[in-house]
Amino acid sequence: MSDKDVVTAVLKHPKYQELLRRRNRMSMQFFIATLVIYAGFILTLAFDPELFGSPLGPGWTMSIGVLLGVLICISAIVLVAVYIYFSNKIFDPLIKAIVKDVS
Structure with missing residues (x-):
């Protein structure tokens, strides 16, 4: 089987189509989640900067901005960990099945 035939077989494989559909859907969901998190942070910083400078509570030295920055890094x-989990559990088996069927 030539390289061109392999590529054509992979592109027509139903599991490849499923892989593309699932990966695109998941990528869009992660993009939206990331956009909401970061845009929310930036928009809050732009329109209410005093909020970020205020302490977490009376007597606290840590500000809300520092806490939110740490939470964004944790998010x-x-x-990334959730994407890796789904990639290992969903995408990798589909890729292995495609390679097995086409080889």
């Missing part, structure tokens, strides 16, 4: 780590 990025969590989103």
Whole structure:
């Protein structure tokens, strides 16, 4: 089988179409989640900067902005971990099945 035939077989494979559909849907969901998190942070910073400078509570030295910045970093780590989990559980088996069927 030539390289061109392999590519054509992969592109027509129903599991490849399912892989594309699932990966695109998941990527869009992660994009929206990331957009909401970061845009919310930036818009709050732009329109209510005093909120970020205020302390968490009376007597606290940490500001709300610092806490939100740390939470955004943690959310990025969590989103990457969730994507890796789904990639290993959903996408990798589909890719292995496609390679097995086409080879």
